[in-house]
Amino acid sequence: MSTAVKTQKLTMVQAITDAMATMMREHDDILVLGEDVGKNGGVFRATDGLEAEFGEKRVIDTPLAESGIIGTSIGLAMNGFRPIAEMQFLGFIYPAFNQIMTHASRIRSRTLGHFTVPMVIRAPFGAGVRAPEIHSDSVEALFTHMPGIKVVIPSNAYDAKGLLIASIEDPDPVLFLEPMRNYRSHKLEVPEEKYTVEIGKGARLQEGDDITLIAWGAMVDVIKKAAKEIEEEEGIKCDVLDLRTLYPMDRDLIAESVQKTGRAVIVHEAPGTGGVGNDVVSLINDTSFLYLRSPIKRVTGHDTPVPMCAIEDDYLPNADRVKQAITETVRF
């Protein structure tokens, strides 16, 4: 037997489909449900081909009701199935908020493990693809503050497949957020077989001693770009981290990096106030206070709704804003 892993070049959205198909082939208890996930294969084609392969009993077009999708998925999950529920956009998860907050995330805890909810909620999110209002919300912070659910955000095809498989295998509910901007932005070699990327572990994408850059989802490409340019322009070397999981966060990776660099810039699309960036600031404060050489900077979306798409670029953090924050931090 050869040890060479067979791979194929996939976009992130293809890797997501592949993760579901891979797992569904092995496990009959996995269901996919949501709006337009069947014949249509999802509005982003993330479930393309699944209904044809697994049939209408396992890949289910539901009525248009998010609370209904999550609430019935909870029932299915408590009774032997592993549902993967798709929210068409994260901005449409709000009608299901009650079901996620008071049930999906709490059932294990309130029944001391008697009932459990092994389900995955998938949702595309984030701005930058010229989507209409509400479609571009980036509200990961609402869920990291919700005890009992994990929050996972891949930024590329390889991580997406590995993290989604890990999420499906997780015995507890996982919110799996997919940055739309990265769905087709690049292709990576992705193993054809099953593999996992561990939930709770971030990745260091680039080594550097001067400053730590931290992001997730679509903002990872932004900090990569900023890191590259600032090194060329000013010789500043960045330690670039993709958090990949927001709850539980990779404390060790962040602490280790900041203890090395003494500086950090955190970048996210969501509004700064109440954003997950504040958690990262606290984590650094808690673990690495004495190492800090300058205040931590956050580069975030504004404390405004994501605006209409003609001006969304003025809402989103970009490499220039990140570079400015890097320079200010290094020169502090």
Added chain:
Amino acid sequence: MSTAVKTQKLTMVQAITDAMATMMREHDDILVLGEDVGKNGGVFRATDGLEAEFGEKRVIDTPLAESGIIGTSIGLAMNGFRPIAEMQFLGFIYPAFNQIMTHASRIRSRTLGHFTVPMVIRAPFGAGVRAPEIHSDSVEALFTHMPGIKVVIPSNAYDAKGLLIASIEDPDPVLFLEPMRNYRSHKLEVPEEKYTVEIGKGARLQEGDDITLIAWGAMVDVIKKAAKEIEEEEGIKCDVLDLRTLYPMDRDLIAESVQKTGRAVIVHEAPGTGGVGNDVVSLINDTSFLYLRSPIKRVTGHDTPVPMCAIEDDYLPNADRVKQAITETVRF
């Protein structure tokens, strides 16, 4: 005319009723609506007597549906009324999350001010009164992260009346959170007439040079107790702040205090991860980095659902936990 202000001794919940009655007498466009707010006067009696005084057209028992209450209140607010909508408990606001997130808070912004939503959402919240599951959630952080809505939390009768009147007068939506534990815990002299406490301004309850203590709602009594005891026990002098508004937060007050003391302990009931405490940490990082003598401590609820009430005291921060944090911070 005498300048002496006539006052009466009121509990916080009485002051809240008084605020509504005071404003409703002056303004016909103010409505009160919610579950059991009419004849029953609310499950905490916060609307007691209002239906009798203002009639069923202005004090309205609605069907049992939070999305319905908020959604129709939005319509009423856009069309000339100023609704005060009661959520029976903050833990039951989740079904209305979509209406608050995508409409109440965004309508001014998305219509460039053409339509506006001058409404107040009142909700009792927090643990410590032996309420059943879900009733004790403290999820202020979900709303500080929501652009377009203000979040106000009084801790005593005087502030409650003044802040509620300010909230009713505010041209934008305000979430007014009422710590149940403080509803009847003490009485204060409250002016009979109309007055306001400015939204966005915290209060310094005690002066001290050694460390800043920051809290809101029911935790204010906890930090007051801790401050008193730690001064007696160890001579540590605390600057005690009641934030009163969580969005927009009183940046100047916090910065000024921490720049004086060089140390801070933040206390809240909600889970630490994703809690508003992280925002306070960021604010201090942003404004007062060079003044900090030790890492900021947060004393918070756990990253667990608020447990069944027999063990809720083990969930809640108390003066002992706060004192421990103070000592660790001062001795750092």
Added chain:
Amino acid sequence: METQFPMKQILNEDGIVVNAEYESQMTEELTKELYVMMLRARMFDRKSVNLQRQGRIGTYVPFEGQEAAQVGSALVLEEGDWMFPTYRDHGATLTYGHSARNLFLYWKGYPMGCVPPEGKNIFPPAVPIASQLLHATGTAWAEQLKGTDRGSIVYFGDGATSEGDFHEGLNFASVFNAPVVFFNQNNGFAISVPTEKQMKSKTIAQKAVAYDIPGVRLDGNDIFVVYFETKAAMERARRGEGPTLIEAVTYRYGAHTTADDPSKYRDQEESKRRRETTDPLLRLERYLQNKGYFEESWKAQVEEEITKEIEKAVEDMEAYGPAEPSDMFTHVFKTPTWSVQDQYDAFKARVKEEV
């Protein structure tokens, strides 16, 4: 619509059979079982109210007056069926085999109160109103996918019909033909709000029309009609004929919870009147008497047995010991995250210090 959805009845207030459809199945044995289980439910309820008054448990939600609806419907279930109660449905959960001790523990605020006996598919009381209708639909759908003939019953009140989840639950169940019985107890009030302010429709049963499923309106204080109609609905579900909406018209005699004062919003004389006329136990007792099945000595004996059982449960509740704070930390996830573990460790350290 009231004419399209008339209130079905088998036994009238005087204990006279007014509808002979099921008479052959109304055996002495069944009748006595129904009576005993109702009596048990009532005695449990009264005990709970007393325990609350004595401060031995916390706030409690009484259901006296609703025993026929709860017991008659619960007795229809078979092993493996799923039950989703509200905070007011201990009569139902007890009948289906929940542990009385755990029910007491629930109202004492103990985490163990949410745990059903092993093998019993009883969900903890739904606190957010109407949210449980979707769970019942989901578990029933799962049974359908597995190809069993089991299903779900879900309890909810008149107030619950106003929530979006009521609608979504019935719609999903109808679309996927899930084997669920939606069992509504229309007790006339949602806390203080009377049904007339809750909805314009004169019946709840007619709401079934929106989903093209059967809607049945029945006298919820007549345990025979509750039992046989719920059984018929459950059998339809088992046969793959989908969900049913049942409206059981009833009344709660007491307060919404022990913290509520009903005199603020209604005339409690009405409760008194109903206790004497439409009471579910009294009515069945009259029937038993009419049939010559009833003996005071039998009732006394039954009461004694129930008293013993309940006293034992109270003892067990009190022998359970203090609630376990570590329960808060150990079941948030299967494997605790670092933040939960750190907080747990800090908690343990604090406890140690105190000792």
Added chain:
Amino acid sequence: METQFPMKQILNEDGIVVNAEYESQMTEELTKELYVMMLRARMFDRKSVNLQRQGRIGTYVPFEGQEAAQVGSALVLEEGDWMFPTYRDHGATLTYGHSARNLFLYWKGYPMGCVPPEGKNIFPPAVPIASQLLHATGTAWAEQLKGTDRGSIVYFGDGATSEGDFHEGLNFASVFNAPVVFFNQNNGFAISVPTEKQMKSKTIAQKAVAYDIPGVRLDGNDIFVVYFETKAAMERARRGEGPTLIEAVTYRYGAHTTADDPSKYRDQEESKRRRETTDPLLRLERYLQNKGYFEESWKAQVEEEITKEIEKAVEDMEAYGPAEPSDMFTHVFKTPTWSVQDQYDAFKARVKEEV
């Protein structure tokens, strides 16, 4: 239920009057107005699709095929009434007096696209499905409290009936007797999901039974029945007789949005067939011809005028200039909070630097 809620029609596919109830009101003037407004809506829609193809606006949501439903219902409104459209209802908003320029700006992603002309109570397109039913109920309730005879009309699709807010909207409106017309366009699909998967009920009109309000099912491609039935419903509302649920059965010929590919989930031959048979404009044209009201020269002249109007709106859209990023900051609150103001200041500083 289909027999209880038959599909009402006035004009059949051949343009023949099959129901003479309103014939006296079907004047040449009204008929021509209906026709012109439908033509205008269609030409606006086609122009928008073209603008999207040319990249002059972004993703667009076409409504071709649904003109009778939108135009016929919108023409019923009077100054001061409230309109709550979805993203697909530009035929309705245009008819009620929205600015074509602003509609184009909406799909160009400009904040100004959400702003209606001064004095026109037109809400921006509801993006979260069904959420607008509650707003319409609230504004209508406000009119009732003020004692006016104005009301609201709210548009929503077949898919929207599944959301909890649909149910809560109808329930609140029925309980408070709010003057609202709930105008459903059942176009057979919610993106790819056909109505049969959305609900078990065979009609949407029957859902009115749940709220004891009138439910009316009608041929949504017959503008006469749409106009007269919506008018009747709105008049009931104005008279204080409460809300009505109208189901207008129709079809969208095109894709869900310009980003959707309908061939993934349905046979587009059906669209072709319907264009030739049940099309709302063709049908009215046949009627006009039957009546001898129709002349090609008249149509040509009307088309020319509409073309001019629309071209002017396109010009205005393109002359509007770039979208204003500061709009993002200046309307979050009446008075900006410090966090918004700081971010705005930082934004302005960045822009200055770039210059």
